Amino acid sequence: MSEEDNPVKNPAKPNFGASGRKIVYDENGKPCRACNTLLDFRMVTNKNIAAAAVANDAANARNCPPDVEELGRSTWTLLHSIAATYPDKPTKSQQENLSQFMNSFSNLYPCFHCADDFREHIKKDKIKVTNRDEFGKWLCNAHNEVNVKLGKPKFDCNLWKERWKDGWKDGRCD
Numbered sequence: 415m416s417e418e419d420n421p422v423k424n425p426a427k428p429n430f431g432a433s434g435r436k437i438v439y440d441e442n443g444k445p446c447r448a449c450n451t452l453l454d455f456r457m458v459t460n461k462n463i464a465a466a467a468v469a470n471d472a473a474n475a476r477n478c479p480p481d482v483e484e485l486g487r488s489t490w491t492l493l494h495s496i497a498a499t500y501p502d503k504p505t506k507s508q509q510e511n512l513s514q515f516m517n518s519f520s521n522l523y524p525c526f527h528c529a530d531d532f533r534e535h536i537k538k539d540k541i542k543v544t545n546r547d548e549f550g551k552w553l554c555n556a557h558n559e560v561n562v563k564l565g566k567p568k569f570d571c572n573l574w575k576e577r578w579k580d581g582w583k584d585g586r587c588d
Contacts, residue, residue: 448524452481497550498579
């Protein structure tokens with residue numbers, strides 16, 4: 415990254431967006447659309463922030479490329495749903511497929527900053543694919559690590575099946 419593209423050396427490129435989140439720039443010094451909120455992306459690219467606030471509304475942003483928040487919500491929904499339907503007693507082939515999928519996913523995720531973090535998590539805590547509960551709890555712990563980084567509360571991983579597979583015991587999902 416050139417000195418001109420470095421947001422620390424170039425005040426025209428802010429380090430933090432209107433949302434308070436750190437702005438993620440790609441290797442060319444441009445803000446990463448998939449790694450930033452739409453509000454922050456528009457702020458950094460000098461688009462109308464008031465329009466961005468309106469566009470940030472899910473109904474209005476539906477037909478726009480996803481921002482980091484929409485990608486995150488959708489991705490966690492997909493991954494937890496995979497965990498919920500993963501077999502209690504998977505075959506070796508199913509275990510290999512899930513392991514390969516998660517590793518491939520970590521290399522293909524649209525937010526390169528998020529993908530780097532996920533690969534680091536996989537290095538320090540190997541993907542657990544022996545059975546549904548083990549994978550579900552591993553994934554929940556990975557999700558909690560992201561929640562902590564984002565200043566969000568941790569989820570009780572003992573409740574992952576209620577949240578993602580069976581539904582809450584109070585019947586609200588029935």
